Amino acid sequence: MVRLSRALWKVVVIATLFALAGAALAEQPLGPVSRIAEINAREITRALHEARPGERVDFSGRFLAYLDLADLDFKGANLARSDFYGADFTGANLSGANLSNTRLDRSVLIRANLSGANLSGATIYRPTIYSDMTNRTTEAPRFAGANLAGVHVQAELSGADFRGADLTGADFGPLEMRPGQGTLTTLPKNVLKYCDFSGARLHDANMTLTVLWFARFTGADLSDVNFTGADLSRADFAGADLTGADFTDSDLDGVNFVGARGLEAAKGLDRARNLATARR
Numbered sequence: 047m048v049r050l051s052r053a054l055w056k057v058v059v060i061a062t063l064f065a066l067a068g069a070a071l072a073e074q075p076l077g078p079v080s081r082i083a084e085i086n087a088r089e090i091t092r093a094l095h096e097a098r099p100g101e102r103v104d105f106s107g108r109f110l111a112y113l114d115l116a117d118l119d120f121k122g123a124n125l126a127r128s129d130f131y132g133a134d135f136t137g138a139n140l141s142g143a144n145l146s147n148t149r150l151d152r153s154v155l156i157r158a159n160l161s162g163a164n165l166s167g168a169t170i171y172r173p174t175i176y177s178d179m180t181n182r183t184t185e186a187p188r189f190a191g192a193n194l195a196g197v198h199v200q201a202e203l204s205g206a207d208f209r210g211a212d213l214t215g216a217d218f219g220p221l222e223m224r225p226g227q228g229t230l231t232t233l234p235k236n237v238l239k240y241c242d243f244s245g246a247r248l249h250d251a252n253m254t255l256t257v258l259w260f261a262r263f264t265g266a267d268l269s270d271v272n273f274t275g276a277d278l279s280r281a282d283f284a285g286a287d288l289t290g291a292d293f294t295d296s297d298l299d300g301v302n303f304v305g306a307r308g309l310e311a312a313k314g315l316d317r318a319r320n321l322a323t324a325r326r
Contacts, residue, residue, distance in 0.1 A: 080111070081111065083108075083110045083112065083113050084108045084109045084110065085108065085110070086113070087113045087115055090105065090113070090115065090118070091118060094118060094119065094120060094121060094123065097121055101121075103121065103124070104123070104124045105124065105125050105128060106124045106125060106127055106128060106144070107128060108128045108129070109128070110128050110129060110133060111131040112131070113134070114133075114134045115135055115138055116137055116154075117137045117138060118139070119138075119139040120138065120139060120140050122143055123144070124143075124144045125144060125148055126144045126145065126148065127146070127148065128148050128149075129148070129149045130148060130149060130150050130153050131151050131152055131153070132151075132152045132153060133150075133153045133154070134153070134154040135153060135154055135155055135156075136154050136155075136158070137157045137158065138158050139159050140158060140159060141159050141161045141162050142161075143163045143164070144163070144164045145163050145165045145168055146164045146165065146168065146193075147166070147168060148165070148168045149168070149169050150168055150169065150170045150171075150173060151170065151171040151172060151173070152171070152172050152173065153170075153173050153174070154173065154174040155173045155174065155175055155187040156175060156177055157187070158187040159188050160189050161188050161189065161192060161207075162190070162191045163189075163193070164192070164193045165189075165192055165193060165194050165197050166193050166195045167197065168194075168197050169198045169199075170197065170198070170199045170200070170201055171200045171201070172200060172201065173201050175201065175202060175203060175204075175206075176202075181202065181204060182205075183205025183239075183240050184205065185205075186203060186204065186205035186206040186207070187206055187207075188207040189207060189208050190207045190209045190210055190211060191210045191211060192211045193212045194208075194213045194216050195213065196214070196215045196216065197216045197217070198216075199236060200220065200236060201236060201237075202236075203236070203237070204239040204241065205239070205241065207242050208241055208242060208243045208246050209242050209243070209245055210245045210246060211243075212247045213247060213248045213251050214248070214250060214251070215249070215250050216251040216252070217251070217252045218236045218238070218251065218253050218256050219236075219253070219254035219255065220235050220236070220255055234255070235255040235256060235257060236253075236256045236257070237256075238257065238258050238261060239258065239260060239261070240260050240261065241258070241261045241262070243261060243263045244263070244264045244265055244266065245264070246263075246266045246267070247266070247267040248263075248266060248267060248271050249267050249268075249269050249270055250269075250270045250271070251271045251272070252271075252272045253273050253276050254272055254273075254275055255274070255275040255276060256276045256277075257276070257277045258277060258279075258281055259277060259278075259279050259281070260279075260280045260282075261278070262281075262282045263282060263286045264282055264284045264285050265284075265285040267286075268288050269308065270289070270290040270291065271292070272291075273291060273292060273293050273296045274292055274295055274296065275294075275296060276293075276296045276297070277296070277297045278293075278297060278298055278299075278301055279297055279299040279300055279301070279320075280299070280300045280301065280302075281302070282301075283301065283302060283303050284302055284304055285305045285306065286306050286307070287306075287307045287308050288303075288308045288311070289307070289308030289311045289312070290308070290311060290312070291308075291312045291313065292313040293313065293315050293317075293318045294318065295318065296319065297318075298320050298321050298323070298324045299319070299320035299323050300323050300324070300325075301323075303326045304326065309326070
């Protein structure tokens, strides 16, 4: 067997890490190559203003990056498959809009109302959620009753409202399993502190490594959710369905399991941290 010197081993290891980083980078969603949108914000504003009652304006399949769309009422518009990279939706009313398979990466969602919207298959990577570094949870967007099935999220969304939303198969796992493995702009984990998932459906969702302090899951469908490595400190699971949920290496400090269903069928509880402090 050929024995490599320590110096050569270091070269091999470094080369391997760069190769892995390059592969991870290739899988990251790339920024748009142009700041020139297909239509401008003034045209969108005019079309929405002139829409007849009940008419859903169609902006589907458009390249609409970096537009200032703050405070607009989209009146349930069809925005499916459009690219809103870097667009500003501060205070916008997107309730009931069709945002399926859209790209909302780097968008501004401060106080945006997405209640009842269809965001199935959308990507929401690194959005701006707060107006300053105090991260006021009152500025978080609302997703109550929205369809977020299969959505891909990498964000700080503390305080967001997900009550009654469909998050079946949603992916809140990190894009990289170790900070810095891929790019300097990706997050090591999602932060969803104080979020309300009451009555939501999260079957088969990926919450790996997610920070969920004081999150409310009362009455939610959490069957087969992957909570591996998640920080669930003080989370409330009262009345939730935990059948098949995986709590391996999660932090259950002060968690409320009172009234939860399927806890006996949950996985990884024997490998969770601080289980003794949880209420059952």
